[in-house]
Amino acid sequence: MxxxxxxxxxxxxxxxxxxxxxxxxxxxxxxxxxxxxxxxxxxxxxxxxxxxxxxxxxxxxxxxxxxxxxxxxxxxxxxxxxxxxxxxxxxxxxxxxxxxxxxxxxxxxxxxxxxxxxxxxxxxxxxxxxxxxxxxxxxxxxxxxxxxxxxxxxxxxxxxxxxxxxxxxxxxxxxxxxxxxxxxxxxxxxxxxxxxxxxxxxxxxxxxxxxxEALAGGRFLVTDPLLRRLFLSWLIFAGAVAAMTPISQIFYLEELRFSATQYGLLMGLPSLGGLAGAWVTGRVTRHWDLGRAVWWASALRTPWYLLIPLAPPGNVGLVMLIIALTGLLFFASITNSATTALRMELTPDHLMSRSSSAWSIATTGAGPLLIPVLGALMHATDARTALWGVLVLVSISVLVLPVRQLHHHAVPTAETTKEPQHHGR
Structure with a gap:
């Protein structure tokens, strides 16, 4: 291209x-x-x-x-x-x-x-x-x-x-x-x-x-065939990420025994991956098309979670985790922006604010639903095992995506769209 x-x-x-x-x-x-x-x-x-x-x-x-x-x-x-x-x-x-x-x-x-x-x-x-x-x-x-x-x-x-x-x-x-x-x-x-x-x-x-009327945005999310699957995928992923936070903190500080300096580096440096992924989203969606970008970025963020429970103590483990978190944040940022763009395209103008707030409510509520589940798994086993559970949930979030529909959903380009770039309404 x-x-x-x-x-x-x-x-x-x-x-x-x-x-x-x-x-x-x-x-x-x-x-x-x-x-x-x-x-x-x-x-x-x-x-x-x-x-x-x-x-x-x-x-x-x-x-x-x-x-x-x-x-x-x-x-x-x-x-x-x-x-x-x-x-x-x-x-x-x-x-x-x-x-x-x-x-x-x-x-x-x-x-x-x-x-x-x-x-x-x-x-x-x-x-x-x-x-x-x-x-x-x-x-x-x-x-x-x-x-x-x-x-x-x-x-x-x-x-x-x-x-x-x-x-x-x-x-x-x-x-x-x-x-x-x-x-x-x-x-x-x-x-x-x-x-x-x-x-x-x-x-x-x-x-x-x-x-x-206030519930109309949420109703639209669960009745539109493509958005419903996209919504379910996002809820599973968001819940898994929220549940991972307390588990990973225990894993890093208690099981791997990272120092305060090591922990600070681990919390700060991978954010650059999120920044880079967000910045290149436009290029990625133009190369893959919008629907394909959602699917591929969702799929490519998953393997990085495999490295997290495999990390050993010490600097080797620290480097592994920085690489893993940087990679997953890079692709997660692309997924987030591309998903929001696709949601904008599929949602009628008169439902945009209400569907966005419904998406926010459900995303925020997904964490409290999954945190006790993975917390119980960590309590029964250990933090490393619970992190394998996070990987399973993240993988499921990709499997529920409507692959065929996404691969046939393209984003308009500046050359193909007939809508003028600057339009006052």
Whole structure:
């Protein structure tokens, strides 16, 4: 296949460049917040480990609960004002925390409120921005655009905590959290400046009841033949990955006895694989077509899990694990972006936000369903055996994919699509 033209890149669209810059700032703000709040809780307020753990639990619970109404709220309203509003609310909340900390008036309750509000606004921003991406980019650019946005998220994961630590060490946690608030203001300004009018929002059906309408996105995911299999595959994979986290921590630290330095390298370096995979998603989907990219990337992420339970103690095992995690994150990132692009293509515009929130809810809930199962296996045997169980689940997630349908589902290219690259609706 010929080398993709420069116009095949989502960056050829100036509106996407503004959205990409806004996303980097918003994700940087979130990364700064994940460092700032624990620092304030532990070093400034002296909260116990149990309270700090409760902060994280509260954030996750709010994220899960707010995902259901967020999709419905975002669906029938203009997306950019929703994104701007979510950014400004988050900014105001973190600004309050910073000011209270500077005036020595901060109470632990404000940290719970700040994390809860941040989680709710994060899912609202995500629901609105996913639907907005579909109307902003032509079909030929969606996979590449989603990959670039995911690459920005990986970059914030890799560099955000480091930058936050440097800022907090050179100044104070209060300055860090105020800087966090400033990134959300800048993100809102960039969303406001996207140089193309936003298209009209879907209109709800007359006389439709609110709860059935809110559930319409999830209903669509389980009734569409291709999406149903794709959804099932993703739930199995997401649940397996969530269950793997506590098992792998025990395996690395107790069975392999890695030092803090070795563990830090293992947690940090493989993220570069995720960053690289997300960045090349556009090229991969143009080479394989969209459906084939989903299947091949899903299949190619699986063998890397074989290396994890085979890792021995010491530096040899560390190198094996870094290679394995880098490889699986590379292909998992491609799978994630390509799957989202395919889901966008298959989902009607008027269901985009609600189906995205339903996907998020189910993905978040898959972990708690599989964590006890694999946890029981680890308790009955050991962590290495439980990691073999993770490999089995990841393999099943590939086997349930509709291979024939995916191999016949192509993504439009800039040459084949008749839709203009820049289209105001």
């Amino acid at each position: 010929s080398r993709p033209a420069a116009s095949d890149s989502a960056f050829s669209d100036p509106a996407f460049r503004w959205l990409f810059s806004a996303s980097i700032l918003a994700q940087t703000g979130s990364a700064l917040g994940t460092v700032a709040i624990p620092l304030i809780a532990i070093n400034e307020l002296g909260l116990s480990a149990a309270t700090v753990a409760l902060l994280a639990t509260t954030s996750a619970a709010v994220l899960l609960v707010s995902a259901f109404p967020a999709g419905y709220i975002a669906e029938f309203r203009r997306k950019r004002p929703m994104m701007i509003g979510a950014d400004l609310v988050r900014s105001a909340m973190f600004m309050v925390v910073g000011v209270l900390l500077l005036t020595e008036s901060l109470h632990a309750v404000w940290l719970f409120v700040a994390l809860g509000v941040n989680s709710a606004m994060q899912i609202l921003f995500s629901s609105a921005s996913t639907a907005h991406m579909k109307s902003l980019l032509s079909p030929a650019h969606r996979a590449d655009g989603l990959g670039k946005l995911q690459a920005a998220a990986w970059l914030s994961i890799v560099l955000g905590p480091v930058a936050a630590g440097v800022i907090a060490g050179a100044t104070s946690p209060a300055i860090l959290v105020l800087g966090n608030a400033a990134t959300f203001i800048l993100s809102a300004a960039l969303v406001r400046g996207i140089p193309r009018p936003e298209g009209p929002s879907p209109i709800p059906a007359q006389g439709a009841r609110r709860i059935p």
